[in-house]
Amino acid sequence: MSHAPAHIDFRDNTQRVPPTMPGAVQKATTRFLGGRATVVEILGQEVWQALRQAGHDLRLHAIMHLDHYLEQAERAVTRAGGHVHWARDAEEACRIVLEIARQHQVKRVVKSKSMVTEEIGLNHAMEAAGIRVLETDLGEYIVQLAGLGPAHIVVPAFHLSKEEIAALFRDKLGVDAPAEAQQLCQIARQTLREEFLTADMGISGGNFLVAETGTIVMVTNEGNGRMCTTLPPLHAAVVAIDKIVPDWESLTVLLKLLARSATGQKLSCYTSFMTGPPRAAAETGPREFHLVLLDNGRSRILQSPECRETLLCIRCGACLNICPVYNSVGGYAYGWPISGPTGAILAPQILGTKVAGALPFASTLCGACNEICPVKIPITDILLHLRHRVAEGDDQEGPAAPAMIRVSAKLGAVALGTPWLYRFGSRVLKVAQAPFRRDGWLPRLPPPLNRWTRARPFPAFAAEFRQWWRTRTRGDRRSR
Numbered sequence: 001m002s003h004a005p006a007h008i009d010f011r012d013n014t015q016r017v018p019p020t021m022p023g024a025v026q027k028a029t030t031r032f033l034g035g036r037a038t039v040v041e042i043l044g045q046e047v048w049q050a051l052r053q054a055g056h057d058l059r060l061h062a063i064m065h066l067d068h069y070l071e072q073a074e075r076a077v078t079r080a081g082g083h084v085h086w087a088r089d090a091e092e093a094c095r096i097v098l099e100i101a102r103q104h105q106v107k108r109v110v111k112s113k114s115m116v117t118e119e120i121g122l123n124h125a126m127e128a129a130g131i132r133v134l135e136t137d138l139g140e141y142i143v144q145l146a147g148l149g150p151a152h153i154v155v156p157a158f159h160l161s162k163e164e165i166a167a168l169f170r171d172k173l174g175v176d177a178p179a180e181a182q183q184l185c186q187i188a189r190q191t192l193r194e195e196f197l198t199a200d201m202g203i204s205g206g207n208f209l210v211a212e213t214g215t216i217v218m219v220t221n222e223g224n225g226r227m228c229t230t231l232p233p234l235h236a237a238v239v240a241i242d243k244i245v246p247d248w249e250s251l252t253v254l255l256k257l258l259a260r261s262a263t264g265q266k267l268s269c270y271t272s273f274m275t276g277p278p279r280a281a282a283e284t285g286p287r288e289f290h291l292v293l294l295d296n297g298r299s300r301i302l303q304s305p306e307c308r309e310t311l312l313c314i315r316c317g318a319c320l321n322i323c324p325v326y327n328s329v330g331g332y333a334y335g336w337p338i339s340g341p342t343g344a345i346l347a348p349q350i351l352g353t354k355v356a357g358a359l360p361f362a363s364t365l366c367g368a369c370n371e372i373c374p375v376k377i378p379i380t381d382i383l384l385h386l387r388h389r390v391a392e393g394d395d396q397e398g399p400a401a402p403a404m405i406r407v408s409a410k411l412g413a414v415a416l417g418t419p420w421l422y423r424f425g426s427r428v429l430k431v432a433q434a435p436f437r438r439d440g441w442l443p444r445l446p447p448p449l450n451r452w453t454r455a456r457p458f459p460a461f462a463a464e465f466r467q468w469w470r471t472r473t474r475g476d477r478r479s480r
Protein backbone atom coordinates (compact mmCIF):
# COMPACT_ATOMS: atom_id res chain seq x y z
CA MET A 1 0.00 0.00 0.00
CA SER A 2 2.90 2.33 0.84
CA HIS A 3 3.88 4.76 -1.89
CA ALA A 4 7.28 5.71 -0.41
CA PRO A 5 10.17 5.87 -2.87
CA ALA A 6 12.53 2.85 -2.84
CA HIS A 7 15.60 5.01 -3.36
CA ILE A 8 16.19 8.70 -4.04
CA ASP A 9 19.07 9.45 -6.40
CA PHE A 10 19.25 13.25 -6.26
CA ARG A 11 22.07 13.47 -8.80
CA ASP A 12 20.19 11.33 -11.28
CA ASN A 13 16.97 13.26 -10.71
CA THR A 14 18.71 16.57 -11.49
CA GLN A 15 19.54 15.21 -14.96
CA ARG A 16 15.81 15.09 -15.72
CA VAL A 17 15.01 18.65 -14.63
CA PRO A 18 13.39 20.41 -17.61
CA PRO A 19 15.52 23.34 -18.88
CA THR A 20 12.64 25.75 -18.16
CA MET A 21 12.44 24.76 -14.47
CA PRO A 22 15.21 26.95 -12.91
CA GLY A 23 13.92 30.13 -14.61
CA ALA A 24 10.32 29.48 -13.57
CA VAL A 25 11.34 28.61 -10.02
CA GLN A 26 13.56 31.68 -9.62
CA LYS A 27 10.86 34.00 -10.93
CA ALA A 28 8.42 32.75 -8.30
CA THR A 29 10.86 32.51 -5.40
CA THR A 30 12.14 36.04 -6.05
CA ARG A 31 8.57 37.29 -5.81
CA PHE A 32 7.94 35.45 -2.53
CA LEU A 33 11.23 36.57 -1.01
CA GLY A 34 10.51 40.17 -2.02
CA GLY A 35 7.05 40.01 -0.41
CA ARG A 36 8.48 38.48 2.74
CA ALA A 37 11.21 41.13 3.01
CA THR A 38 8.59 43.91 2.71
CA VAL A 39 6.29 42.60 5.45
CA VAL A 40 9.22 41.86 7.76
CA GLU A 41 10.51 45.39 7.19
CA ILE A 42 7.09 46.84 8.06
CA LEU A 43 7.11 44.89 11.31
CA GLY A 44 10.70 45.89 12.08
CA GLN A 45 13.69 43.60 12.52
CA GLU A 46 13.60 43.76 16.30
CA VAL A 47 9.99 42.59 16.53
CA TRP A 48 10.57 39.98 13.82
CA GLN A 49 13.58 38.47 15.56
CA ALA A 50 11.68 38.39 18.87
CA LEU A 51 8.79 36.62 17.10
CA ARG A 52 11.19 34.08 15.58
CA GLN A 53 12.68 33.34 18.97
CA ALA A 54 9.22 33.00 20.53
CA GLY A 55 8.18 30.72 17.64
CA HIS A 56 11.25 28.55 18.14
CA ASP A 57 10.81 28.31 21.91
CA LEU A 58 7.14 27.47 21.89
CA ARG A 59 7.51 24.89 19.10
CA LEU A 60 10.38 23.27 20.97
CA HIS A 61 8.34 23.28 24.19
CA ALA A 62 5.42 21.65 22.34
CA ILE A 63 7.47 18.82 20.85
CA MET A 64 9.33 18.19 24.11
CA HIS A 65 5.96 17.73 25.81
CA LEU A 66 4.22 15.91 22.96
CA ASP A 67 2.77 13.20 25.18
CA HIS A 68 1.03 15.74 27.40
CA TYR A 69 -0.32 17.96 24.61
CA LEU A 70 -1.40 15.12 22.33
CA GLU A 71 -3.43 13.51 25.08
CA GLN A 72 -4.93 16.89 25.93
CA ALA A 73 -5.89 17.34 22.26
CA GLU A 74 -7.37 13.84 22.11
CA ARG A 75 -9.58 14.56 25.12
CA ALA A 76 -10.68 17.89 23.65
CA VAL A 77 -11.54 16.44 20.22
CA THR A 78 -13.48 13.58 21.81
CA ARG A 79 -15.31 16.03 24.08
CA ALA A 80 -16.27 18.03 20.99
CA GLY A 81 -17.81 14.92 19.41
CA GLY A 82 -14.95 13.91 17.10
CA HIS A 83 -13.15 10.56 16.82
CA VAL A 84 -9.38 10.30 17.29
CA HIS A 85 -7.22 7.61 15.68
CA TRP A 86 -3.50 7.04 16.21
CA ALA A 87 -1.38 5.95 13.25
CA ARG A 88 2.13 4.62 13.77
CA ASP A 89 3.13 4.92 10.12
CA ALA A 90 1.97 5.78 6.60
CA GLU A 91 0.41 2.39 6.01
CA GLU A 92 -1.62 2.46 9.20
CA ALA A 93 -2.81 6.03 8.50
CA CYS A 94 -3.99 5.07 5.00
CA ARG A 95 -5.70 1.97 6.39
CA ILE A 96 -7.57 4.03 9.00
CA VAL A 97 -8.79 6.60 6.46
CA LEU A 98 -9.82 3.81 4.06
CA GLU A 99 -11.72 2.04 6.83
CA ILE A 100 -13.62 5.25 7.68
CA ALA A 101 -14.42 5.69 3.98
CA ARG A 102 -15.59 2.07 3.62
CA GLN A 103 -17.86 2.33 6.66
CA HIS A 104 -19.64 5.23 4.95
CA GLN A 105 -19.66 3.72 1.42
CA VAL A 106 -17.57 6.63 0.17
CA LYS A 107 -17.06 6.77 -3.58
CA ARG A 108 -15.89 10.36 -4.11
CA VAL A 109 -13.51 12.38 -1.98
CA VAL A 110 -12.53 16.03 -2.19
CA LYS A 111 -9.26 16.97 -0.63
CA SER A 112 -7.68 20.20 0.48
CA LYS A 113 -3.92 20.66 0.17
CA SER A 114 -2.04 18.61 2.71
CA MET A 115 1.65 17.74 2.63
CA VAL A 116 1.23 14.99 5.19
CA THR A 117 -1.22 13.10 2.98
CA GLU A 118 1.33 13.48 0.16
CA GLU A 119 3.94 12.06 2.54
CA ILE A 120 1.85 8.94 3.24
CA GLY A 121 0.64 8.50 -0.36
CA LEU A 122 -3.03 8.65 0.69
CA ASN A 123 -4.38 9.40 -2.80
CA HIS A 124 -2.73 6.29 -4.24
CA ALA A 125 -4.06 4.12 -1.43
CA MET A 126 -7.61 5.41 -1.91
CA GLU A 127 -7.53 5.17 -5.66
CA ALA A 128 -6.20 1.61 -5.41
CA ALA A 129 -9.29 0.88 -3.31
CA GLY A 130 -11.56 2.27 -6.04
CA ILE A 131 -12.29 5.63 -4.41
CA ARG A 132 -11.99 8.73 -6.57
CA VAL A 133 -9.92 11.46 -4.90
CA LEU A 134 -9.88 14.97 -6.23
CA GLU A 135 -7.40 17.62 -5.13
CA THR A 136 -9.14 20.98 -4.87
CA ASP A 137 -6.34 23.45 -4.16
CA LEU A 138 -5.78 25.00 -7.60
CA GLY A 139 -2.07 24.15 -7.71
CA GLU A 140 -2.66 20.61 -6.44
CA TYR A 141 -5.56 20.20 -8.89
CA ILE A 142 -3.28 21.19 -11.76
CA VAL A 143 -0.41 18.88 -10.79
CA GLN A 144 -2.88 16.05 -10.17
CA LEU A 145 -4.31 16.52 -13.69
CA ALA A 146 -0.74 16.52 -15.03
CA GLY A 147 0.04 13.28 -13.14
CA LEU A 148 2.71 15.02 -11.08
CA GLY A 149 3.37 15.71 -7.41
CA PRO A 150 3.90 19.15 -5.85
CA ALA A 151 7.02 21.03 -6.97
CA HIS A 152 6.91 23.32 -3.93
CA ILE A 153 5.36 22.78 -0.51
CA VAL A 154 3.32 26.01 -0.64
CA VAL A 155 2.75 26.56 -4.36
CA PRO A 156 2.70 23.11 -5.99
CA ALA A 157 2.31 24.14 -9.65
CA PHE A 158 4.29 27.39 -9.70
CA HIS A 159 6.67 26.07 -12.33
CA LEU A 160 3.96 25.65 -14.96
CA SER A 161 3.15 28.48 -17.35
CA LYS A 162 -0.34 29.69 -18.28
CA GLU A 163 0.17 28.14 -21.69
CA GLU A 164 1.06 24.75 -20.21
CA ILE A 165 -1.95 24.84 -17.86
CA ALA A 166 -4.29 25.85 -20.70
CA ALA A 167 -3.02 22.95 -22.82
CA LEU A 168 -3.50 20.61 -19.86
CA PHE A 169 -7.11 21.77 -19.32
CA ARG A 170 -7.87 21.37 -23.01
CA ASP A 171 -6.41 17.88 -23.01
CA LYS A 172 -7.79 16.57 -19.70
CA LEU A 173 -11.05 18.49 -19.31
CA GLY A 174 -11.94 18.79 -22.98
CA VAL A 175 -12.71 22.51 -22.66
CA ASP A 176 -11.69 25.48 -24.74
CA ALA A 177 -9.13 26.94 -22.31
CA PRO A 178 -7.35 30.17 -23.23
CA ALA A 179 -3.93 30.91 -21.70
CA GLU A 180 -5.38 33.56 -19.43
CA ALA A 181 -5.11 33.27 -15.64
CA GLN A 182 -8.60 34.44 -14.67
CA GLN A 183 -10.33 32.26 -17.21
CA LEU A 184 -8.28 29.24 -16.20
CA CYS A 185 -9.28 29.83 -12.56
CA GLN A 186 -12.90 30.13 -13.63
CA ILE A 187 -12.76 26.79 -15.45
CA ALA A 188 -11.23 25.09 -12.40
CA ARG A 189 -13.76 26.75 -10.10
CA GLN A 190 -16.72 25.57 -12.17
CA THR A 191 -15.43 22.01 -12.39
CA LEU A 192 -14.63 21.83 -8.69
CA ARG A 193 -17.87 23.37 -7.43
CA GLU A 194 -19.90 20.41 -8.66
CA GLU A 195 -17.41 18.05 -7.01
CA PHE A 196 -17.71 19.78 -3.61
CA LEU A 197 -21.48 19.42 -3.73
CA THR A 198 -21.48 15.73 -4.62
CA ALA A 199 -18.48 14.40 -2.63
CA ASP A 200 -19.14 11.81 0.09
CA MET A 201 -16.12 12.78 2.15
CA GLY A 202 -13.72 15.66 2.64
CA ILE A 203 -10.11 15.10 3.62
CA SER A 204 -7.79 17.77 4.96
CA GLY A 205 -4.52 18.12 6.76
CA GLY A 206 -3.98 20.74 9.41
CA ASN A 207 -1.31 23.40 9.77
CA PHE A 208 -1.70 23.27 13.53
CA LEU A 209 -3.63 21.40 16.17
CA VAL A 210 -4.46 23.47 19.27
CA ALA A 211 -4.19 21.13 22.25
CA GLU A 212 -6.37 23.07 24.69
CA THR A 213 -9.49 22.93 22.50
CA GLY A 214 -8.67 20.18 19.99
CA THR A 215 -9.02 22.68 17.14
CA ILE A 216 -7.58 21.98 13.69
CA VAL A 217 -6.20 25.13 12.07
CA MET A 218 -6.02 25.38 8.30
CA VAL A 219 -4.09 28.21 6.64
CA THR A 220 -5.00 28.64 2.97
CA ASN A 221 -5.41 31.22 0.27
CA GLU A 222 -8.31 29.61 -1.54
CA GLY A 223 -11.79 28.82 -0.29
CA ASN A 224 -11.38 25.16 -1.21
CA GLY A 225 -10.22 24.10 2.26
CA ARG A 226 -13.45 25.36 3.81
CA MET A 227 -15.55 23.72 1.11
CA CYS A 228 -13.82 20.35 1.67
CA THR A 229 -14.34 20.49 5.40
CA THR A 230 -17.90 21.82 5.49
CA LEU A 231 -19.86 20.55 2.48
CA PRO A 232 -19.35 16.74 2.47
CA PRO A 233 -21.16 14.81 5.24
CA LEU A 234 -17.91 13.30 6.51
CA HIS A 235 -14.56 14.95 7.32
CA ALA A 236 -11.25 13.24 8.10
CA ALA A 237 -8.19 15.30 8.98
CA VAL A 238 -4.76 13.70 8.87
CA VAL A 239 -2.40 15.65 11.11
CA ALA A 240 1.18 14.81 12.01
CA ILE A 241 1.84 14.75 15.75
CA ASP A 242 4.41 17.55 15.51
CA LYS A 243 1.70 20.02 14.47
CA ILE A 244 0.53 20.35 18.04
CA VAL A 245 0.56 23.79 19.69
CA PRO A 246 -0.32 24.17 23.35
CA ASP A 247 -2.86 27.00 23.17
CA TRP A 248 -4.34 29.90 21.20
CA GLU A 249 -1.73 32.33 22.43
CA SER A 250 1.03 30.17 20.93
CA LEU A 251 -1.00 29.89 17.76
CA THR A 252 -1.12 33.66 17.25
CA VAL A 253 2.70 33.80 17.25
CA LEU A 254 2.93 31.04 14.66
CA LEU A 255 0.25 32.55 12.45
CA LYS A 256 2.19 35.82 12.40
CA LEU A 257 5.31 33.95 11.30
CA LEU A 258 3.72 31.56 8.79
CA ALA A 259 1.97 33.78 6.25
CA ARG A 260 4.74 36.39 6.29
CA SER A 261 7.41 33.76 5.64
CA ALA A 262 5.41 31.79 3.08
CA THR A 263 3.87 34.34 0.75
CA GLY A 264 4.70 37.74 2.20
CA GLN A 265 1.16 38.19 3.54
CA LYS A 266 0.32 39.45 7.02
CA LEU A 267 -2.30 36.76 7.22
CA SER A 268 -3.49 34.25 4.64
CA CYS A 269 -6.86 34.86 2.95
CA TYR A 270 -8.48 32.01 4.89
CA THR A 271 -7.50 30.85 8.35
CA SER A 272 -10.05 28.20 9.34
CA PHE A 273 -10.61 26.68 12.77
CA MET A 274 -12.46 23.38 13.15
CA THR A 275 -13.37 21.87 16.49
CA GLY A 276 -15.22 18.58 16.02
CA PRO A 277 -18.47 18.18 14.11
CA PRO A 278 -21.43 20.60 14.48
CA ARG A 279 -22.92 20.36 17.96
CA ALA A 280 -26.49 21.42 17.18
CA ALA A 281 -28.72 20.22 14.37
CA ALA A 282 -29.08 23.80 13.19
CA GLU A 283 -25.32 24.13 12.62
CA THR A 284 -24.01 23.27 9.19
CA GLY A 285 -21.01 21.08 8.45
CA PRO A 286 -20.12 17.39 8.28
CA ARG A 287 -22.04 15.14 10.65
CA GLU A 288 -18.94 13.15 11.52
CA PHE A 289 -15.36 14.22 12.16
CA HIS A 290 -12.29 11.98 12.42
CA LEU A 291 -8.79 13.08 13.38
CA VAL A 292 -5.92 10.78 12.39
CA LEU A 293 -2.79 11.58 14.36
CA LEU A 294 0.24 10.40 12.43
CA ASP A 295 3.65 9.55 13.85
CA ASN A 296 5.51 8.07 10.86
CA GLY A 297 8.97 8.29 12.40
CA ARG A 298 8.51 11.52 14.32
CA SER A 299 8.86 9.90 17.76
CA ARG A 300 12.20 8.54 16.58
CA ILE A 301 13.30 11.98 15.33
CA LEU A 302 12.41 13.37 18.75
CA GLN A 303 14.88 11.00 20.38
CA SER A 304 17.82 12.52 18.51
CA PRO A 305 19.17 15.63 20.32
CA GLU A 306 21.01 16.65 17.13
CA CYS A 307 18.00 16.33 14.82
CA ARG A 308 14.84 16.87 16.87
CA GLU A 309 14.46 20.50 15.85
CA THR A 310 13.50 19.20 12.40
CA LEU A 311 10.05 18.83 13.98
CA LEU A 312 9.70 22.57 14.58
CA CYS A 313 9.02 23.15 10.87
CA ILE A 314 5.79 24.98 10.07
CA ARG A 315 6.14 24.28 6.30
CA CYS A 316 6.31 27.92 5.27
CA GLY A 317 8.57 27.18 2.29
CA ALA A 318 10.91 30.12 2.92
CA CYS A 319 13.98 27.87 3.06
CA LEU A 320 13.08 26.51 -0.38
CA ASN A 321 12.71 30.01 -1.77
CA ILE A 322 16.14 31.10 -0.61
CA CYS A 323 18.07 27.87 -1.24
CA PRO A 324 20.49 28.10 -4.20
CA VAL A 325 20.23 24.35 -4.80
CA TYR A 326 16.41 24.33 -4.81
CA ASN A 327 16.43 27.37 -7.09
CA SER A 328 18.64 25.53 -9.58
CA VAL A 329 16.72 22.27 -9.74
CA GLY A 330 13.18 22.78 -8.38
CA GLY A 331 11.24 20.34 -6.22
CA TYR A 332 11.11 17.14 -8.28
CA ALA A 333 14.85 16.47 -7.98
CA TYR A 334 14.31 15.73 -4.28
CA GLY A 335 12.17 12.71 -5.18
CA TRP A 336 9.75 13.35 -2.32
CA PRO A 337 6.79 15.73 -1.94
CA ILE A 338 8.56 17.80 0.73
CA SER A 339 11.54 19.30 -1.04
CA GLY A 340 14.24 21.89 -0.46
CA PRO A 341 16.20 22.17 2.79
CA THR A 342 13.28 21.11 4.98
CA GLY A 343 12.78 17.99 2.83
CA ALA A 344 16.52 17.32 2.87
CA ILE A 345 16.46 17.03 6.66
CA LEU A 346 13.06 15.36 7.01
CA ALA A 347 13.14 12.72 4.26
CA PRO A 348 16.29 10.88 5.44
CA GLN A 349 14.85 10.67 8.95
CA ILE A 350 11.44 9.42 7.84
CA LEU A 351 12.47 7.19 4.95
CA GLY A 352 15.89 6.23 6.33
CA THR A 353 19.32 7.20 5.02
CA LYS A 354 19.52 4.09 2.82
CA VAL A 355 16.61 5.53 0.82
CA ALA A 356 17.14 9.29 1.13
CA GLY A 357 20.78 9.56 2.24
CA ALA A 358 21.61 11.63 -0.85
CA LEU A 359 19.46 14.56 0.25
CA PRO A 360 21.61 15.98 3.09
CA PHE A 361 24.35 16.35 0.46
CA ALA A 362 22.07 18.40 -1.80
CA SER A 363 23.17 21.59 -0.08
CA THR A 364 25.96 24.12 -0.28
CA LEU A 365 25.68 24.65 3.50
CA CYS A 366 25.58 28.39 2.82
CA GLY A 367 23.28 28.82 5.84
CA ALA A 368 20.70 31.06 4.14
CA CYS A 369 18.00 28.60 5.24
CA ASN A 370 19.00 29.00 8.90
CA GLU A 371 18.76 32.77 8.60
CA ILE A 372 15.34 32.81 6.98
CA CYS A 373 13.63 30.05 8.97
CA PRO A 374 10.86 31.66 11.05
CA VAL A 375 11.28 29.11 13.84
CA LYS A 376 15.08 29.16 13.80
CA ILE A 377 15.72 25.54 12.86
CA PRO A 378 19.51 24.98 12.65
CA ILE A 379 19.09 23.33 9.25
CA THR A 380 22.77 23.18 8.31
CA ASP A 381 23.73 21.60 11.66
CA ILE A 382 21.11 18.92 11.07
CA LEU A 383 22.29 18.43 7.48
CA LEU A 384 25.84 17.93 8.77
CA HIS A 385 24.71 15.47 11.39
CA LEU A 386 22.77 13.52 8.77
CA ARG A 387 25.84 13.45 6.51
CA HIS A 388 27.70 11.98 9.45
CA ARG A 389 24.89 9.44 9.92
CA VAL A 390 25.14 8.45 6.25
CA ALA A 391 28.92 8.04 6.44
CA GLU A 392 29.45 6.59 9.90
CA GLY A 393 26.04 5.73 11.30
CA ASP A 394 24.81 6.83 14.73
CA ASP A 395 22.58 5.51 17.48
CA GLN A 396 19.54 5.71 15.14
CA GLU A 397 20.89 4.02 12.01
CA GLY A 398 23.94 2.22 10.69
CA PRO A 399 26.05 3.80 7.91
CA ALA A 400 24.37 4.03 4.51
CA ALA A 401 27.34 5.04 2.34
CA PRO A 402 28.68 2.16 0.18
CA ALA A 403 31.50 0.20 1.83
CA MET A 404 33.94 1.23 -0.94
CA ILE A 405 33.39 4.93 -0.21
CA ARG A 406 33.74 4.41 3.53
CA VAL A 407 36.96 2.43 3.10
CA SER A 408 38.31 5.05 0.64
CA ALA A 409 37.51 7.86 3.08
CA LYS A 410 39.25 5.99 5.92
CA LEU A 411 42.31 5.33 3.72
CA GLY A 412 42.31 8.99 2.67
CA ALA A 413 42.26 10.06 6.33
CA VAL A 414 45.19 7.78 7.13
CA ALA A 415 47.16 9.03 4.09
CA LEU A 416 46.51 12.69 4.90
CA GLY A 417 47.51 12.13 8.52
CA THR A 418 50.78 10.27 7.78
CA PRO A 419 53.38 12.59 6.15
CA TRP A 420 55.58 9.89 4.58
CA LEU A 421 52.53 8.05 3.19
CA TYR A 422 51.14 11.31 1.85
CA ARG A 423 54.45 12.10 0.07
CA PHE A 424 54.68 8.60 -1.34
CA GLY A 425 51.02 8.61 -2.45
CA SER A 426 51.43 11.98 -4.20
CA ARG A 427 54.35 10.64 -6.23
CA VAL A 428 52.47 7.46 -7.15
CA LEU A 429 49.40 9.48 -8.19
CA LYS A 430 51.52 11.78 -10.32
CA VAL A 431 52.80 8.80 -12.29
CA ALA A 432 49.47 6.93 -12.33
CA GLN A 433 47.57 9.90 -13.78
CA ALA A 434 49.88 10.22 -16.83
CA PRO A 435 47.66 8.21 -19.26
CA PHE A 436 44.60 10.36 -18.37
CA ARG A 437 46.29 13.78 -18.28
CA ARG A 438 45.50 16.42 -20.98
CA ASP A 439 46.85 19.99 -20.67
CA GLY A 440 46.97 19.95 -16.88
CA TRP A 441 43.49 18.39 -16.56
CA LEU A 442 42.02 14.94 -16.19
CA PRO A 443 38.99 15.00 -18.52
CA ARG A 444 38.03 11.34 -17.92
CA LEU A 445 38.63 9.14 -14.92
CA PRO A 446 37.74 5.48 -14.30
CA PRO A 447 34.81 4.56 -11.98
CA PRO A 448 33.91 5.61 -9.33
CA LEU A 449 35.79 8.88 -9.97
CA ASN A 450 33.99 9.28 -13.32
CA ARG A 451 30.98 10.62 -11.37
CA TRP A 452 32.99 13.85 -11.12
CA THR A 453 34.41 13.88 -14.66
CA ARG A 454 30.99 13.25 -16.20
CA ALA A 455 30.19 16.86 -15.27
CA ARG A 456 33.62 18.61 -15.33
CA PRO A 457 37.32 17.79 -15.71
CA PHE A 458 39.43 17.16 -12.64
CA PRO A 459 42.60 19.23 -12.16
CA ALA A 460 45.69 17.03 -12.59
CA PHE A 461 47.93 16.50 -9.56
CA ALA A 462 50.67 19.10 -10.06
CA ALA A 463 53.19 17.70 -7.58
CA GLU A 464 53.60 16.71 -4.00
CA PHE A 465 52.27 19.62 -1.97
CA ARG A 466 55.45 20.38 0.03
CA GLN A 467 57.55 20.38 -3.14
CA TRP A 468 55.00 22.65 -4.86
CA TRP A 469 55.04 24.99 -1.84
CA ARG A 470 58.86 25.14 -1.81
CA THR A 471 58.92 26.01 -5.52
CA ARG A 472 56.29 28.66 -5.02
CA THR A 473 57.93 30.35 -2.02
CA ARG A 474 61.31 30.28 -3.81
CA GLY A 475 59.66 32.03 -6.80
CA ASP A 476 58.07 34.61 -4.48
CA ARG A 477 61.44 35.38 -2.86
CA ARG A 478 63.09 35.84 -6.26
CA SER A 479 60.39 38.27 -7.44
CA ARG A 480 60.79 40.43 -4.31
Ligand code: SF4
Pocket residue numbers: 261312313314315316317318319320341342369372373374375376377379
Ligand atom coordinates in the same frame (compact mmCIF):
# COMPACT_ATOMS: atom_id res chain seq x y z
S1 SF4 B 1 12.49 24.60 7.78
FE1 SF4 B 1 11.92 26.67 8.49
S2 SF4 B 1 11.99 27.91 6.59
FE2 SF4 B 1 11.93 25.77 5.95
S3 SF4 B 1 9.77 25.31 5.61
FE3 SF4 B 1 10.24 24.73 7.73
S4 SF4 B 1 9.74 26.53 8.96
FE4 SF4 B 1 9.87 27.22 6.84
